[in-house]
Amino acid sequence: MSYVDEVYERVVAQNQAQPEFHQAVKEVLSTLRPVIEENEEEYRKEALLERITTPERQILFRVPWVDDKGQVHVNNGFRVQFNSAIGPYKGGLRFHPSVTLGTIKFLGFEQIFKNSLTGLPIGGGKGGSDFDPKGKSDREVMAFCQSFMTELYRHVGADTDVPAGDIGVGGREIGFLYGQYKRITGLYEGVLTGKGLTYGGSLARTQATGYGLIYFLDAMLKANGRDIKGQTVAVSGAGNVAIYAIEKAQQLGAKVVTCSDSTGWIYDPEGIDVALLQEVKEVRRARLTEYQAKRPGAEYHAGKGVWSVKCDIACPCATQNELNLEDAKMLYENGCYCVAEGANMPTTLDATEFIQSKGMLFSPGKASNAGGVATSALEMSQNSERLSWTFEEVDSMLKRIMNNIFKNCDEAAKRYGMEGNYVAGANIAGFQKVAEAMKAQGVV
Ligand code: NDP
Numbered sequence: 001m002s003y004v005d006e007v008y009e010r011v012v013a014q015n016q017a018q019p020e021f022h023q024a025v026k027e028v029l030s031t032l033r034p035v036i037e038e039n040e041e042e043y044r045k046e047a048l049l050e051r052i053t054t055p056e057r058q059i060l061f062r063v064p065w066v067d068d069k070g071q072v073h074v075n076n077g078f079r080v081q082f083n084s085a086i087g088p089y090k091g092g093l094r095f096h097p098s099v100t101l102g103t104i105k106f107l108g109f110e111q112i113f114k115n116s117l118t119g120l121p122i123g124g125g126k127g128g129s130d131f132d133p134k135g136k137s138d139r140e141v142m143a144f145c146q147s148f149m150t151e152l153y154r155h156v157g158a159d160t161d162v163p164a165g166d167i168g169v170g171g172r173e174i175g176f177l178y179g180q181y182k183r184i185t186g187l188y189e190g191v192l193t194g195k196g197l198t199y200g201g202s203l204a205r206t207q208a209t210g211y212g213l214i215y216f217l218d219a220m221l222k223a224n225g226r227d228i229k230g231q232t233v234a235v236s237g238a239g240n241v242a243i244y245a246i247e248k249a250q251q252l253g254a255k256v257v258t259c260s261d262s263t264g265w266i267y268d269p270e271g272i273d274v275a276l277l278q279e280v281k282e283v284r285r286a287r288l289t290e291y292q293a294k295r296p297g298a299e300y301h302a303g304k305g306v307w308s309v310k311c312d313i314a315c316p317c318a319t320q321n322e323l324n325l326e327d328a329k330m331l332y333e334n335g336c337y338c339v340a341e342g343a344n345m346p347t348t349l350d351a352t353e354f355i356q357s358k359g360m361l362f363s364p365g366k367a368s369n370a371g372g373v374a375t376s377a378l379e380m381s382q383n384s385e386r387l388s389w390t391f392e393e394v395d396s397m398l399k400r401i402m403n404n405i406f407k408n409c410d411e412a413a414k415r416y417g418m419e420g421n422y423v424a425g426a427n428i429a430g431f432q433k434v435a436e437a438m439k440a441q442g443v444v
Contacts, residue, residue: 068139178192
């Protein structure tokens with residue numbers, strides 16, 4: 001049996017009932033085959049793949065908190081510190097009822113390669129809780145965040161582990177978490193990113209993942225003789241990534257006709273009204289039915305359905321495994337020629353294979369959504385030098401980073417005879433830097 005297959009079997013056996021983690025490892029290892037085979041003897045002797053697929057540390061903790069009626073609740077808290085070969089652990093916190101240790105491990109594993117691709121000195125980690133901020137009062141969210149940080153603070157720090165936001169963790173949650181960290185430790189340091197602008201946040205961090213996705217998409221289209229201008233785009237999600245992806249795509253001349261949340265989706269043939277979407281989702285934290293109520297030309301549909309709409313480009317920006325084989329077939333039959341992932345692992349493995357087999361362009365989230373973590377690393381730099389850069393400075397660095405990520409993915413794929421396979425390119429380019437650093441640092 002090949003070393004790659006052996007390690008994959010080991011991962012499945014040792015991490016039972018964690019299908020998303022298995023899926024992420026399978027995707028990465030299968031595309032790394034040519035690199036591993038070139039160095040098989042050395043990597044096997046050093047157990048490099050066993051080490052890279054095993055987190056350095058997994059922290060599980062109890063998060064008790066009291067609701068507005070005086071009832072005590074208990075949630076699970078997680079922080080997986082996956083790999084620190086190239087820098088302090090870096091990766092978001094997700095608060096969503098579906099969160100399990102397996103979810104956090106899949107996200108932390110992906111984060112290693114994504115962070116490496118940014119070219120910045122950040123290792124891979126991820127955390128979160130099965131807490132659901134939806135429907136909770138601000139006081140309840142604060143109580144939860146304070147309890148969560150009361151345990152987490154001992155494991156994080158500006159030079160050890162720097163969490164950020166993810167699904168369910170936005171500016172409000174980061175503020176409460178930061179306040180509690182500072183209160184317990186007495187340290188005013190860049191321990192979290194995605195902070196508010198009044199206390200160390202970076203301009204353009206809010207927009208970074210969505211803008212970065214579109215910068216990457218633009219570079220990928222240009223390299224393939226196409227242009228985003230005039231294209232019809234279907235986006236899923238209506239959160240941080242989706243909103244700013246829609247905004248940037250429209251700024252560059254595309255028309256985005258869909259968005260969605262966990263209960264339904266919008267088809268707006270005139271193009272999504274971003275200001276209205278922000279008002280509904282960011283300010284009022286309401287459902288998309290309220291968007292439709294103010295936009296008579298738009299349609300609201302309950303359930304799932306974004307991928308049934310005719311479009312040139314699809315950008316899944318909600319959550320993992322939201323675009324399956326049936327969806328991929330519908331997109332293809334409707335003339336879609338490109339899928340650019342904004343979320344983490346939103347496309348199932350069989351859907352990705354189908355998309356690639358049809359010669360459609362496909363960018364994996366770990367490359368095309370890396371703008372968020374890259375800008376978080378820029379926030380860390382600003383905190384370290386006690387300075388703030390302008391929006392234009394950060395945005396232009398983000399654009400440069402996304403162009404470089406595309407170039408590195410493209411070149412790595414070509415180097416191994418897989419031109420145009422940006423999944424392989426991203427995994428190879430991300431892996432090689434981490435593997436070199438791990439080898440140099442010995443058996444740790
Ligand atoms: P948000 O919480 O801001 O938004 C998530 C959106 O997706 C919401 O519209 C939400 O609906 C919808 N959604 C969440 N879970 C589901 C589900 N199970 N089924 C259907 N819809 C769902 O999160 P982000 O925009 O920050 O994150 C979106 C994706 O991007 C995630 O995969 C995240 O890991 C990834 N990502 C985020 C980065 C960031 O900087 N924020 C960086 C890199 C990746 P509702 O409004 O009903 O909650």
